[in-house]
Amino acid sequence: MIQNLMTSSADQKLEADVAIIGGGTVGLVIAVLLSRKGLRVVVVESGQEQQTEDRHPLNEVIQTGAIYKGAEEGRFRCLGGSSTRWGGALIPFLPQDADPIAGWDAIWPVGVEAFTRYQGDVEQMFGVSEGPYDAPEVVGHKEAAQLDFIPRLAKAIPVSNRNTANLLRKELERESGPQIWLGATVSDFSLDSGGRMETVCARSLNGRLLSVKAREVVVAAGAIESTRILLLLDRRYGHRIFAPDNILGRFFHDHLAAPTARIQVSDDRALNRTAGIRFEEKMLRFLRFEPNPKLRKRLGSCTGFAHISFASHSQNGLDALRGIVGARQEGRFPSTSDLLLLASQLPWFARAVWWRVAEKRLLYPPGATHQLEMVIEQTPLARNRITLSSERGDFFGNPLAEIDWRPSDEDARNAARLTEHFVRFWEASALASVATFEIKPQATILEELASGGGVYHPGGSTRMGKSPTTGVVDKNLQTFAIPNLSVLSTSAFPTGGGANPTMMLLMAAFRLADRLTPRLLKTGRTYCLES
Numbered sequence: 001m002i003q004n005l006m007t008s009s010a011d012q013k014l015e016a017d018v019a020i021i022g023g024g025t026v027g028l029v030i031a032v033l034l035s036r037k038g039l040r041v042v043v044v045e046s047g048q049e050q051q052t053e054d055r056h057p058l059n060e061v062i063q064t065g066a067i068y069k070g071a072e073e074g075r076f077r078c079l080g081g082s083s084t085r086w087g088g089a090l091i092p093f094l095p096q097d098a099d100p101i102a103g104w105d106a107i108w109p110v111g112v113e114a115f116t117r118y119q120g121d122v123e124q125m126f127g128v129s130e131g132p133y134d135a136p137e138v139v140g141h142k143e144a145a146q147l148d149f150i151p152r153l154a155k156a157i158p159v160s161n162r163n164t165a166n167l168l169r170k171e172l173e174r175e176s177g178p179q180i181w182l183g184a185t186v187s188d189f190s191l192d193s194g195g196r197m198e199t200v201c202a203r204s205l206n207g208r209l210l211s212v213k214a215r216e217v218v219v220a221a222g223a224i225e226s227t228r229i230l231l232l233l234d235r236r237y238g239h240r241i242f243a244p245d246n247i248l249g250r251f252f253h254d255h256l257a258a259p260t261a262r263i264q265v266s267d268d269r270a271l272n273r274t275a276g277i278r279f280e281e282k283m284l285r286f287l288r289f290e291p292n293p294k295l296r297k298r299l300g301s302c303t304g305f306a307h308i309s310f311a312s313h314s315q316n317g318l319d320a321l322r323g324i325v326g327a328r329q330e331g332r333f334p335s336t337s338d339l340l341l342l343a344s345q346l347p348w349f350a351r352a353v354w355w356r357v358a359e360k361r362l363l364y365p366p367g368a369t370h371q372l373e374m375v376i377e378q379t380p381l382a383r384n385r386i387t388l389s390s391e392r393g394d395f396f397g398n399p400l401a402e403i404d405w406r407p408s409d410e411d412a413r414n415a416a417r418l419t420e421h422f423v424r425f426w427e428a429s430a431l432a433s434v435a436t437f438e439i440k441p442q443a444t445i446l447e448e449l450a451s452g453g454g455v456y457h458p459g460g461s462t463r464m465g466k467s468p469t470t471g472v473v474d475k476n477l478q479t480f481a482i483p484n485l486s487v488l489s490t491s492a493f494p495t496g497g498g499a500n501p502t503m504m505l506l507m508a509a510f511r512l513a514d515r516l517t518p519r520l521l522k523t524g525r526t527y528c529l530e531s
Contacts, residue, residue: 001175002079004048005204006183012210014179016042017520019200019214021186021229022221023047024081025502026488026509028164029125030218031178032171033513039520041178042212044202046185046221047077049165050084050330058185061224062389066406066450070254074456075222079182080165082222082456084330088157089286090126090503091133092116094150094303096293097497102302106251106380106494109466110475118510122503126157126167129281138274138287139429149289149306149425154500156284162329184210186221187396189233197485203396215523216484216516220509223458223491227252227386228401230462230472230479230487235388235399241481245468249386252403252461253378254454255304255496256411258445259371260419261437263308270434271370272355275308277362284362290498295421302414303498304376306422315341316348316365372422372437374415375455377496379408386461405454412446419445457501459493476515477508488512 005012018034020027023045035041046058056077063071076082092115098108123130138151161167171177184202192198197217202210219226227249234242242248265271278285288305296303312318323338342349348366355363378384384406388399416439423437440448465471468480473492479485488509490501497504 001177002172002180002182004182005202005208005210006206008204008208011208012181014042014210014212016040016179016212016214018042018216018218018516019044019212020178020218020220021200022081022219022225023079023165023180023182024076024220024222025083025086025164026505027218027220028080028168028172029506030220030488030509030513031180032168033510034517035171035176035178037513037517037521039517042214043178043180044184044186044200044210044212045079045180045182046202047079048182049079051076051078058394059225060394060400062392062400062402063405064402065384065404068254068403068405068454069452070454070456070458071224071403075224079180080163083162083164085326086162086502088126088159088162089154089500090122090128090157090506091152091154091499092119092503092507093497093499094290094293096296097303097495097499099293101293101296101300102379103300104380104495106460106463107466107470108494109464109471112504114475115504115507115511118507119503121510122506123155127161128155128157128283135287139431147425147429148292148295148421150292151287151289152305152499153278153285153287156286158282159325159329163331166331181210185396186229187398189236191237191482195482197482205395215520216486218486218488218512218516220488223461223489224386224401224403226487226489226491227461228388231386231388231401232398242472245480247463247465247468247470248472249461250382250384251380251463251494252384252386252405253380253459253496255375255457256378256407256415256449257373257375257452257455258415258448259309259440260374260415260445260448261372261423261439263370263372264436264438265370265434266436267434268364271308272361272364273359274431274434276364279356279360279362289422289425291418291421299417299421301417302377302379302495304374304414304418304496305498306372306374306418308370309373310364310368310370312365312368314367316345318362318365320345370435372419374419374422376411376415376418377498378454379410379414380460380463380495381408384460407446407449409446411449412442415445415449416442457490457496459490459496459501462487462489462491463494464492465494477512486512486516
C-alpha cells in the first residue's frame with residue numbers, strides 16, 4: 001500500500017515488525033521479501049513517486065576534497081531510487097574479490113559465497129536468464145586458464161524489469177504488502193533503555209510527522225545517505241554510539257575509471273563482434289575482463305575490470321535509442337527529439353537491425369573511436385570520509401553530509417599496472433590481430449582518475465568488520481552498537497571488488513531477509529496502526 005505523508009490528513013503513529021528507511025532499489029526488494037513472510041513492514045521514503053530532475057535538493061552535500069560526482073549525480077530520491085535510471089547490469093563478485101591480496105586494512109568478515117548462494121533468486125526476481133558469467137570462449141577455451149585476465153559477461157536486466165517500483169508494483173499496492181510512505185524524510189530517532197532502536201521519526205516538507213515503532217530497523221537509503229543517517233543517530237545521542245570506535249564514515253571509496261590506453265583498430269567488424277554489446281535471449285550482455293587471482297597475487301594488486309569503450313563525436317542513432325529506452329524505464333513517452341534523431345539515422349538503424357539478427361551484437365555508430373577503460377577498486381583510506389557539516393543543514397535543520405574524498409597515487413599506479421598487464425594479455429591471446437593499444441602516461445592516468453569523480457559505486461563508510469574497531473556492521477549487516485539496526489547498502493562493502501556492486505547488494509537483501517525472518521516470526525508479530 002503506497003501512501004504520501006504530504007497529503008495525509010493527520011500525523012501518523014505506526015508499529016511494525018520492520019521499518020525500512022529508503023524505498024529505493026534494494027529497500028523495496030527486502031520490503032517485499034519480508035512482507036511475503038507475513039511480516040508487517042513499513043517503508044519510509046523521502047522522495048515521491050518519481051524524480052524528474054537529475055538532482056534532488058535533499059541530496060545536497062558539502063565537498064572538501066576532490067569533486068566526487070556521485071555525491072549528487074546518480075542519486076535518486078524517489079520510489080525505486082536509482083533503479084529508475086540505471087543500466088541494470090548484473091554480475092557477481094568473484095570469490096577472490098573478498099581476499100586481502102592488496103594488503104589493505106579492509107577485511108571482509110564473510111566470503112563472497114555467502115552472498116552468491118542467492119544468485120538464482122536475484123536472477124529469477126528480475127527476469128534474467130540463468131547461466132555462467134565467465135566467457136572463456138572469447139579468447140579460446142584452452143587459452144583462458146593460462147591468461148592473466150578472465151573474460152566475463154554481465155547480464156542486463158530487461159528494460160521492463162529494471163525499475164523495482166514497477167517490477168514489484170502489484171505487491172507494493174496490495175493491502176497485505178508493505179506499507180510505503182512517500183514524502184517522509186527521517187529526521188529523528190529514539191532508543192529504548194536497553195540501547196535498541198525503538199522509534200524512527202520522519203517529517204514531510206509541509207510539517208506532517210510519521211512515527212514508526214519497530215522491532216527491527218533496516219537502513220537502505222543508499223551509501224551516502226545511509227552513512228549520514230547513522231551519523232545523525234550518533235549525534236542525537238551525544239556521539240556515544242559510533243564515534244568512540246572512529247570507523248563510521250571513514251574508508252569511503254568508489255570504483256575509479258579512466259581511459260588508460262588508446263586503441264588502434266585493425267579489424268572493425270571483428271572488434272564489434274568481440275567487444276560489442278551482445279543480444280542473448282531477452283537480455284543484453286556486456287564484456288569485461290577481470291584480473292586473474294594469480295596475477296593479483298603476483299602483483300599484490302587490487303582488482304577491477306577492463307572494457308573497451310567507444311565514443312562518437314556527433315549525435316547518432318544509438319543516442320536516440322538510449323533516450324527512448326531510458327524514457328520507457330522511467331515510465332514516460334520518448335521525446336520528440338529522440339524520435340526525430342532516430343528517423344534521421346535510418347541507414348545506420350537498418351544495418352543495426354541486421355547486426356542484431358545476424359551477429360547478435362549492437363552495431364557501433366559510424367565514426368566511433370575506441371579506448372581501453374580501466375575500472376579499479378579505490379584504495380580504502382581512512383582519510384576519505386563522510387562527516388556531518390558544522391555549518392550547513394537541510395530543510396529539516398539536520399546537518400548536510402560533508403565528503404572529503406580524493407584518489408591517491410597508489411590508485412594511479414594500480415590502474416597503470418593493470419593496464420600494462422592487460423595489453424600483454426591481449427597481445428598473447430587470439431585477439432591480438434583485432435586491435436593494438438597505446439598506453440597513456442601514468443601522470444595522465446592519475447589526472448583522469450581524479451577528474452573522473454568515481455563511477456557511482458560508493459562503499460566503505462559503514463563497512464563490515466570482525467569487531468567494532470574494524471567495522472560498523474558485522475558479517476550479517478547488523479550494527480555492532482545497536483543489535484536491532486542493520487545497514488543494507490554498498491557502504492557496508494569493505495572494498496569495491498571487481499564488478500558493479502548492485503548484484504552483491506541485491507543478494508545481500510535476500511540474505512538479510514533470511515536472517516531477520518525467523519527471528520521475528522519466533523517472537524510473534526506486531527499488527528498495530530494508529531493515526
